[in-house]
Amino acid sequence: MPSSDPIATLLETYHDLNPSVVEEFPHQNEEPSPLEFLRYVSRNRPCVFRGAAKRWPALQKWDARFLRDAMRGRKVRVAVTPAGNADAVVEQATGELVFTEPHEIEESFEDFLDDVQNDSSATPPNKAKARNVKYAQTQNNNLPTEYSPLTPDLPPTLPFARIALNQSAEEGPEALNFWLGNARSTTALHKDNYENLYVAVRGRKHFVLLAPVEMACVNEGRVRRGRFVRDCASSSFSSSGAGAVDDDHGSETLKVEIDKDGEPLPVPLWDPDDPLKHTTPYSHLAQPLRVTLYEGDMLYLPAMWYHKVTQSVGDEGFACAVNYWYDMAFDSAFWASNCFLRDVVEAGRQRVVYPELDLAGEEEGGT
Amino acid sequence: MPSSDPIATLLETYHDLNPSVVEEFPHQNEEPSPLEFLRYVSRNRPCVFRGAAKRWPALQKWDARFLRDAMRGRKVRVAVTPAGNADAVVEQATGELVFTEPHEIEESFEDFLDDVQNDSSATPPNKAKARNVKYAQTQNNNLPTEYSPLTPDLPPTLPFARIALNQSAEEGPEALNFWLGNARSTTALHKDNYENLYVAVRGRKHFVLLAPVEMACVNEGRVRRGRFVRDCASSSFSSSGAGAVDDDHGSETLKVEIDKDGEPLPVPLWDPDDPLKHTTPYSHLAQPLRVTLYEGDMLYLPAMWYHKVTQSVGDEGFACAVNYWYDMAFDSAFWASNCFLRDVVEAGRQRVVYPELDLAGEEEGGT
Ligand SMILES: O=C(O)CCC(=O)C(=O)O
Ligand SMILES: O=C(O)CCC(=O)C(=O)O
Numbered sequence: 077m078p079s080s081d082p083i084a085t086l087l088e089t090y091h092d093l094n095p096s097v098v099e100e101f102p103h104q105n106e107e108p109s110p111l112e113f114l115r116y117v118s119r120n121r122p123c124v125f126r127g128a129a130k131r132w133p134a135l136q137k138w139d140a141r142f143l144r145d146a147m148r149g150r151k152v153r154v155a156v157t158p159a160g161n162a163d164a165v166v167e168q169a170t171g172e173l174v175f176t177e178p179h180e181i182e183e184s185f186e187d188f189l190d191d192v193q194n195d196s197s198a199t200p201p202n203k204a205k206a207r208n209v210k211y212a213q214t215q216n217n218n219l220p221t222e223y224s225p226l227t228p229d230l231p232p233t234l235p236f237a238r239i240a241l242n243q244s245a246e247e248g249p250e251a252l253n254f255w256l257g258n259a260r261s262t263t264a265l266h267k268d269n270y271e272n273l274y275v276a277v278r279g280r281k282h283f284v285l286l287a288p289v290e291m292a293c294v295n296e297g298r299v300r301r302g303r304f305v306r307d308c309a310s311s312s313f314s315s316s317g318a319g320a321v322d323d324d325h326g327s328e329t330l331k332v333e334i335d336k337d338g339e340p341l342p343v344p345l346w347d348p349d350d351p352l353k354h355t356t357p358y359s360h361l362a363q364p365l366r367v368t369l370y371e372g373d374m375l376y377l378p379a380m381w382y383h384k385v386t387q388s389v390g391d392e393g394f395a396c397a398v399n400y401w402y403d404m405a406f407d408s409a410f411w412a413s414n415c416f417l418r419d420v421v422e423a424g425r426q427r428v429v430y431p432e433l434d435l436a437g438e439e440e441g442g443t
Numbered sequence: 444m445p446s447s448d449p450i451a452t453l454l455e456t457y458h459d460l461n462p463s464v465v466e467e468f469p470h471q472n473e474e475p476s477p478l479e480f481l482r483y484v485s486r487n488r489p490c491v492f493r494g495a496a497k498r499w500p501a502l503q504k505w506d507a508r509f510l511r512d513a514m515r516g517r518k519v520r521v522a523v524t525p526a527g528n529a530d531a532v533v534e535q536a537t538g539e540l541v542f543t544e545p546h547e548i549e550e551s552f553e554d555f556l557d558d559v560q561n562d563s564s565a566t567p568p569n570k571a572k573a574r575n576v577k578y579a580q581t582q583n584n585n586l587p588t589e590y591s592p593l594t595p596d597l598p599p600t601l602p603f604a605r606i607a608l609n610q611s612a613e614e615g616p617e618a619l620n621f622w623l624g625n626a627r628s629t630t631a632l633h634k635d636n637y638e639n640l641y642v643a644v645r646g647r648k649h650f651v652l653l654a655p656v657e658m659a660c661v662n663e664g665r666v667r668r669g670r671f672v673r674d675c676a677s678s679s680f681s682s683s684g685a686g687a688v689d690d691d692h693g694s695e696t697l698k699v700e701i702d703k704d705g706e707p708l709p710v711p712l713w714d715p716d717d718p719l720k721h722t723t724p725y726s727h728l729a730q731p732l733r734v735t736l737y738e739g740d741m742l743y744l745p746a747m748w749y750h751k752v753t754q755s756v757g758d759e760g761f762a763c764a765v766n767y768w769y770d771m772a773f774d775s776a777f778w779a780s781n782c783f784l785r786d787v788v789e790a791g792r793q794r795v796v797y798p799e800l801d802l803a804g805e806e807e808g809g810t
Pocket of ligand 1: 213263272281
């Protein structure tokens with residue numbers, strides 16, 4: 077890669093001028109002021125506020141017994157996947173990469189929590205292949221709706237964020253989400269166009285973060301969409317790897333059904349934890365930041381940052397978290413510059429796939 | 444220009460998502476709070492604070508008599524140019540464009556102010572060609588030094604800006620500058636890597652502003668540097684157009700002396716007030732913002748914004764202003780993204796100058 081390549085220079089300049097760690101807010105167990113928070117937002121840089129949520133009732137109350145009681149008799153939507161990889165790129169037997177949504181079921185919260193707790197080891201001795209992984213991860217403002225009995229234990233909005241982001245007191249966050257699962261679930265690398273404040277309530281959350289300017293590193297290729305569905309025909313295994321047929325959702329066989337009519341979707345194909353696969357000429361210039369949230373810690377995850385999230389369970393065999401999504405600003409030059417980078421990266425990919433000198437057309441795209 | 448050109452798309456996206464006017468702070472005669480100010484900084488968008496400096500002693504005291512008294516016996520550095528265009532691109536008789544610094548003299552403040560006032564019409568009937576234009580514009584933190592008698596009439600720093608920009612109370616602004624001249628002076632389009640707060644004290648200041656993403660519009664070509672110097676040999680005129688020889692600095696003949704050893708400097712060659720000359724394929728996509736500051740108004744001119752500045756004199760035939768420069772943040776993605784845009788624009792210029800298909804090499808670059 078010549079250093080006169082603008083994309084390589086961008087990555088080098090950015091890394092030269094920014095810390096190679098997630099900053100830690102200097103005041104433990106405190107929320108930032110709106111001004112302090114806006115300083116991070118304005119730089120689009122992540123920051124951990126250690127213990128900032130420690131005194132929230134949720135942190136004090138949410139053990140398995142309390143959650144079961146509060147949610148008794150309620151049904152919740154649960155993502156089910158063979159390997160814990162919802163909304164992730166799954167490689168098919170044909171070699172094709174498919175962005176695969178989870179199989180989604182509805183079940184009683186109590187049954188769901190039982191399953192999560194009973195299957196809570198990241199690498200269970202030999203039942204890893206036997207049972208599907210369950211994760212409550214609907215991200216559709218599920219707290220005030222599905223999980224409404226839990227909302228009194230959380231601030232409905234974070235005033236420091238609302239004020240910094242100049243939102244009216246009435247409008248609240250764009251979404252308030254609840255997450256519950258165990259160490260077998262992984263949220264694949266992706267980005268969201270929201271300013272995110274994420275709080276670990278039980279267990280630990282492990283984030284791998286990449287700045288928006290690292291777009292060229294993550295290999296946003298266009299792949300088809302699919303979804304895990306029940307494989308009714310299968311008796312013991314399917315091509316995409318899954319568990320034995322059973323009568324509960326924990327172990328039925330799932331296969332990937334490809335959406336044949338949908339538009340291919342650009343998704344990061346590169347995984348910072350498997351950095352030699354699905355690379356681009358820029359992947360080696362990525363500098364992923366890693367941070368672990370402990371119970372009561374809050375992470376500011378800035379808009380458009382790539383994030384991959386894994387978790388470790390707490391004392392009771394589950395991990396649970398909440399997060400607040402606030403609208404990002406699309407004005408200023410941030411969004412437009414990000415689109416510009418995408419267009420330049422995309423133009424570069426086109427040049428690689430259809431090399432100018434490939435006059436005879438013998439080769440069908442290189443790597 | 445195909446709309447699939449990333450640079451054209453960047454300009455269109457930016458303009459679609461941002462106001463096409465300089466925002467006005469909604470509270471007249473008030474400074475912003477640090478948080479309100481940081482919202483503009485974080486979006487890198489200009490804003491006028493009408494009347495925010497109205498109650499400063501400078502606004503109440505600085506008439507010609509007061510300034511003469513306060514500065515009595517002091518010498519100041521004055522920029523002298525034939526046409527009022529200091530630090531501007533001057534076209535030579537050969538057609539070459541040269542970035543030309545002013546002739547700089549030192550004279551008593553009283554003589555300087557006399558000259559400014561006596562020659563204060565933008566288009567003087569027929570002495571325009573006769574007299575050189577004088578402008579106090581040293582921009583080297585001249586207020587606490589050359590103009591120190593005036594500093595008690597101004598805040599030494601702007602607390603709202605210092606706090607928003609997270610600077611310690613001791614360190615003050617990077618520079619506090621004093622500007623005095625008349626309507627014949629123009630500051631050519633340029634950018635500074637400072638956060639700028641600019642206050643009109645006497646007369647009016649007229650700003651034309653272009654966002655940093657409009658870089659491709661302004662035609663930052665590399666030109667040689669030069670400087671206006673006295674033309675001792677000349678008796679009546681020189682190639683660069685100047686006045687008759689005289690014994691004072693107001694009317695001596697000036698010519699451009701080119702710095703033959705210096706590196707050519709990238710400077711904007713496009714002038715938003717003469718938009719059909721020195722264009723690039725993107726100049727027509729620029730959307731210059733225009734704003735006039737009246738006495739007591741303050742402009743936030745964000746880092747890296749291109750600005751061209753002209754002025755109208757007040758009651759007493761001069762215009763005077765002060766400005767505060769604060770260090771900009773080089774972290775975040777802003778600076779790195781700006782360098783990226785520069786590199787992509789530059790790569791495009793190279794492609795235009797050395798067209799790929801010019802195999803025979805008959806043409807020496809196009810326009
Ligand atoms: O907690 C997770 O598994 C993922 C969180 C996430 O992607 C988000 O908050 O945007
Ligand atoms: O007032 C002027 O003439 C120019 C001001 C300027 O360029 C600045 O404040 O950076």
